[in-house]
Amino acid sequence: MSIETEINTIAIIGGTGKEGKGLAYRWVKAGYKVIIGSRNMEKAQIAVAELAEKLTDQEQKLLSGDENGAAVRQSQLAVLTVPYQFHKDILSSLKNDLAGKYLIDVTVPLVPPKVSTVQVPEEGSAALQAQMLLGEETTVISAFQNISFGLLLSDEKIECDVLVCGKNVEAREIGQKMVRATGLTAWDAGPLENSIVAEGFTSVLIRINKQAGTKNAGIQITNVPRD
Template sequence: MSAPSSGEAIDPTTLTVGVLGGTGNQGKGLALRWAAAGIRVIVGSRAAERAENSAQEYRDATGVDHIIGGHNAHCATEADVVLAAVPWESHAETLTGLREELKGKILIDCVNPIGFDKKGPYPLPVEEGSAAQQAEQLLPETRVTAAFHNVSAVLLSDMSQPQVDCDVLVLGDDREATDVVRALADAIPGVRGVYGGRLRNAYQVECLTANLIAINRRYKVHAGIKITDLD
């Protein structure tokens, strides 16, 4: 199923979502929540066996069978929308290796370039401006968006929590693509997708995760963000 075009109602359950880095914490949490919402999910990894092992774990956790695992290339090829939830250190290499498979697809980049030292988390400089802008440069024929940076992986993965109470800022230059991504955010109970501007504004959203990590460590919580004065 292709992503809807302008003017069509967006039903996220008609989409297949691939999760690159689906064996990591953020990818796991989003894969679980989307699958529980009735969305077909493909877990991607460099090792197909590892991906399928994770998919089996997620099927057991959600009680649904529309989660499969496979190599990253299979994940990118078969999905309508692809989430990049890979470590920053392998971001460029992973996406470059999937340039052909990601042509024409909507890519959601949720990678946070963050470092840690004895003072705590801090944002890393990115030559292209942001991780999302790096993806845009590496994938000129892909519809790149940025979202899901500031959602707690712990809360997403805890299926005993019926809702995840936060907003998700969705950034991108392709309005149809950002509408699809907002619908995927809305599919998670308690989450609201909010258009947050052009892709050039992704860096500060990526950096905000360092602040949230510091808050979480200080107050022993799993903080997210909420945008006020919206219906």
């Protein structure tokens, strides 16, 4: 199955949650159509109504809600924002819907209660786990693991960078384009094997936040020309 490269509509699986709503907000502001996905249609509509309060009338027309599978089917690009403990189950249930699509996996493989200790899935990373489970018909991209939802929902310029991984240059370019649309700086961080660096770094940021009494610690790449 060929994959479409023109992204107009983004489906956010588990978009009723914190990170999903934050990304939806940023992409609607950038002019993309966004569908908030949920296991429950009513919950999706509530999330849409919450976000609508922060949007203009014109922007509200870009936002809708649906069940996860239906949302994915209407999109060219899906985004997974569900806690790691449900990662395999939700991907298995949406495998057919995700065939022929890009999937940005935002998952950090946190294993409570030790969330400030790096956990490595047996596949090597959550993104690799997703790619292995979904097979070649879906192109998995990994991004946004180090960006807190509070920053995404703010209207401030975010002084954090995003590492983007994917199996080939084309996948990483799509990922970087979607990152830039949120107002963030994107870096091509290489193949999905490298995703564990971004995924693991979140545990370090959680630790730093605890020590500093903050919520939004992030990373920036230095001493390289920025875009």
